Amino acid sequence: AQSVTQLDSHVSVSEGTPVLLRCNYSSSYSPSLFWYVQHPNKGLQLLLKYTSAATLVKGINGFEAEFKKSETSFHLTKPSAHMSDAAEYFCVVSLAGNNRKLIWGLGTSLAVNP
Amino acid sequence: DTGVSQNPRHKITKRGQNVTFRCDPISEHNRLYWYRQTLGQGPEFLTYFQNEAQLEKSRLLSDRFSAERPKGSFSTLEIQRTEQGDSAMYLCASSLALTSGYNEQFFGPGTRLTVL
Numbered sequence: 001a002q003s004v005t006q007l008d009s010h011v012s013v014s015e016g017t018p019v020l021l022r023c024n025y026s027s028s029y030s031p032s033l034f035w036y037v038q039h040p041n042k043g044l045q046l047l048l049k050y051t052s053a054a055t056l057v058k059g060i061n062g063f064e065a066e067f068k069k070s071e072t073s074f075h076l077t078k079p080s081a082h083m084s085d086a087a088e089y090f091c092v093v094s095l096a097g098n099n100r101k102l103i104w105g106l107g108t109s110l111a112v113n114p
Numbered sequence: 115d116t117g118v119s120q121n122p123r124h125k126i127t128k129r130g131q132n133v134t135f136r137c138d139p140i141s142e143h144n145r146l147y148w149y150r151q152t153l154g155q156g157p158e159f160l161t162y163f164q165n166e167a168q169l170e171k172s173r174l175l176s177d178r179f180s181a182e183r184p185k186g187s188f189s190t191l192e193i194q195r196t197e198q199g200d201s202a203m204y205l206c207a208s209s210l211a212l213t214s215g216y217n218e219q220f221f222g223p224g225t226r227l228t229v230l
Contacts, residue, residue, distance in 0.1 A: 009154075036221075041223065042223060043117070043118065043205075043220075043221040043222050043223045043224065044157070044205070044207075044221035045221070046218055046219075049218075090156050092156075101159055101170070102157075102159065102219070104156025104157050104158070105156055106154065106155055106156055107154070107155070107156055
C-alpha cells in the first residue's frame with residue numbers, strides 16, 4: 001500500500017534562511033511523488049513532481065526536491081525563505097500509471113519570520 | 115480567470131439539511147475530481163469523473179453523497195441529511211486525461227461546509 005509521512009507538522013524559519021520540509025513515502029510500485037502548496041484562501045498548487053526521470057527536481061518559486069530511493073525520501077528544500085513562502089505544504093504519492101489517485105500527507109505548516 | 119471555480123465558497127447549514135456544491139473545471143479538462151479536507155489533514159479522494167462517467171468512488175462516499183457531471187463539464191456534489199461530521203473543505207480538481215506522463219490536477223479554492 002502507498003503512504004506518505006511528513007515528518008514535521010510545523011516548521012518555522014527566518015526570512016533568508018534555508019527551508020527543509022521532510023517527506024518519507026512507502027510504495028510497492030515505482031511511485032510518482034509531488035509537493036503541493038496551499039496558501040490561505042487559495043487553491044492547492046503543484047510545486048514540483050518526480051515521475052522517474054531526474055532524481056533532483058526543480059519546481060516553482062525556487063523550491064527543489066530530491067528523490068532518494070534508498071532512503072524512501074522526497075524532501076523539499078529552498079536555499080532562502082521568503083515571507084510569501086508561508087503556507088501549508090503537502091507531500092503526495094501516486095501509483096505509477098495511476099495518476100488518478102493521489103495519497104496525501106498530513107501537511108507541514110511553514111512559518112517565515114521576519 | 116480560467117482556473118477551476120467552486121461555488122459557494124462557504125456554506126453553513128443545519129444538521130439534516132441537504133446541500134449542493136458546484137465545480138466548474140478548466141474548460142478543456144475531461145477529468146474532474148472531488149476531495150474532502152478536514153482541519154489538520156491532507157485532502158482525501160472522494161470520486162472522479164472522466165467526461166460524464168463517474169469512474170471511481172471512495173468508500174468515504176456514503177449513500178448520502180452523490181456526485182454528477184451530466185454534460186461532462188461542470189459537476190455537482192450533493193450531501194443529503196447532513197451531519198456534523200460532514201463539516202470540511204470540499205475541493206474540486208480537474209485535469210486532462212493524457213496517455214502518458216503525469217496529468218497535473220488543478221485545484222479550485224474549495225467550498226467550506228459547516229454543519230451546525
